[in-house]
Amino acid sequence: MTIQMDSKYDLEERTFQFANDCRKMISSLKFSSANVEDGKQLIKSSGSIGANYIEANEKLGEKDFVFRLKIARKEAKESRYWLRLLKTGNPEIKEIDKLINESEELRKILSAIIKKFE
Numbered sequence: 343m344t345i346q347m348d349s350k351y352d353l354e355e356r357t358f359q360f361a362n363d364c365r366k367m368i369s370s371l372k373f374s375s376a377n378v379e380d381g382k383q384l385i386k387s388s389g390s391i392g393a394n395y396i397e398a399n400e401k402l403g404e405k406d407f408v409f410r411l412k413i414a415r416k417e418a419k420e421s422r423y424w425l426r427l428l429k430t431g432n433p434e435i436k437e438i439d440k441l442i443n444e445s446e447e448l449r450k451i452l453s454a455i456i457k458k459f460e
Contacts, residue, residue: 353395353451354392354395354396354399356448357391357392357395357414357448358392360388360391360392360421360441360444360445360448361385361388361389361391361392363437363440363441363444364384364385364388364421364425364441365385365388366437367428367435367437367438367441368381368384368385368428370435370437371428371432371435372432374431376427376431377428377431377432380424380427380428380431381424381428383420383424384421384424384425384428387417387418387420387421387424388417388421388445390413390414390417391414391417391418391421391448392414394410394411394413394414394417395410395411395414395452397410398410398411398414404459407459408456408459408460411452411455411456411459412456414448414452415449415452415453415456418445418446418448418449418452419445419449421441421445422442422445422446422449425438425441425442425445426442429442
């Protein structure tokens with residue numbers, strides 16, 4: 343795990359690191375149909391957080407900016423869901439708790455940014 347909590351931490355980099363850490367954790371799971379399917383969903387949602395944040399930064403206007411941030415926030419919530427399912431089936435994998443916390447932190451950060459623009 344390489345999650346950092348520096349106040350100057352670049353959110354684009356932080357979302358990238360979250361998606362990368364999710365992929366690393368998934369690769370450590372034992373093979374099962376649940377882990378494969380939930381892992382696929384987590385790969386999609388965790389990567390989408392950063393992709394939508396980057397798109398928000400290339401906004402076409404304030405409405406587009408907020409819209410993209412809301413999608414990123416939705417993907418952070420979804421990532422938390424898949425992580426919780428993976429945790430249920432893999433309680434021995436301690437990294438999942440850190441990733442659940444990071445998904446919640448990302449959601450809160452995105453919510454705070456959105457709130458400033460609404």
